[in-house]
Amino acid sequence: MPPADAGPAARAPRLHLLLPCAGIGERAAAGGPKQYAPLAGRPLVAHTLDALGRVPGVDRLLLVLAPGDRRFAELLPGWAGPGRETAAVGGASRAETVRQGLHALRTAGAVEDDWVLVHDAARCLVEPAWVQRLIEACRDDPVGGLLALPLADTLKAADPEGRVEQTLDRRGKWAAQTPQMFRLGLLARALEAAGPGVTDEASAIEALGLRPRLVPGHLLNLKVTWPEDFATAEALLRLRAAAP
């Protein structure tokens, strides 16, 4: 029994998945936002949503679209429903889109202690098991963390002419992936303080002086970014579909 003066019982923190999906895909040059480009017979984002829909224990999946986006509803009619929502409140940068998404989560009843997993819509090869690994590693962590991979290649710094300026020490360097998992209140404060320029959630948290946990991701958790990435992602999706 709780003590008589404990007030209403606190509920267990919930788990929300927030997908920034409001980018323009400039580098992918796909003739429109890359998240809607066809990939193995379906819009790219449909693969991401399928995988995330299979992660156990998730209370809500929120897809943050660009204001005025009609493509999503045209391409995936009927996707939204209980626990699967869209909010057309994306901003001019990824950080701004995530910030607006957190606001939408709060408006829908999420509270400061809830966990938010932010995942790029463009990482369409994500697998539920990798997300579960992150959740297991972070749910008792005081800060939170992210999927990432230790660098396997030698790291070069380039000069403006595309020549090597310097070879950097790769020891202890990791490439950040998503999802990235933090408490809603902490992440909202961190993004507010960091401004629109940070390229991932962890950077905003780091700027507060905290040290997010690095959780091993997977080489195949790639972000479709360049034109040639579509063929790679499609080949991998087809291989998976053909696997017994």
Ligand SMILES: Nc1ccn([C@@H]2O[C@H](COP(=O)(O)OP(=O)(O)OP(=O)(O)O)[C@@H](O)[C@H]2O)c(=O)n1
């Ligand atoms: N203003 C933005 C910019 C990006 N994103 C999302 O953030 C993810 C990762 O961003 P990135 O790969 O950089 O996508 P784009 O911004 O679309 O690509 P580019 O930078 O080449 O224009 C993508 O799912 C993208 O839709 C977003 O929601 N809002």
Ligand SMILES: C[C@](O)(CO)[C@H](O)COP(=O)(O)O
């Ligand atoms: C968040 C991210 O996927 C981590 O690698 C990445 O920074 C997002 O891509 P962008 O090109 O910085 O928008």
